Amino acid sequence: MKEQMLKVNCSFCGKEIECPRDMVNTEKHSCFECFEKLKDNWSDIEKSKIHIDLPPEKLNEVLPEVLTDSIVEEIFPQLWIDKKTGIKADVQKRISQRYIWCRCICCNR
Ligand SMILES: [Zn+2]
Secondary structure, eight states: OOOOEEEEEOTTTOOEEEEEGGGTTSSEEEOHHHHHHHGGGSOHHHHHTEEEOOOHHHHHHHHHHHSOHHHHHHHHHHHHHHHHHHHHHHHHHHHHHHHHHHHHHHHHO
16 A cells, blocks of 8 residues: 655745655654755754655665664664564574574485
8 A cells, every 4th residue: 555645845945745644743844955954953853853755766875864863762662562473473484494494404414
């Protein structure tokens, strides 16, 4: 299912940008240009309250800056709780596959 995008205006220059529906109530919105210009002035707390309209191709280079420690600390535990069961099952599967693989190597000797 594709995220529904809504039109919002950049809180800094007024340019029209798109915002995912579930982030529309974020305190501020910023276009990518303003983010580039202003990011050094924003504290981590401010960054966590600003929706930034990131072009997908910029996401990888910017993400480490956006994902500051405070955000990781806030979001990751929740993410971990949500995904833990899945991750656990995945790890168990990997371990059992590895085990089978090891046994096959041993058998071939
Ligand atoms: Zn702007």
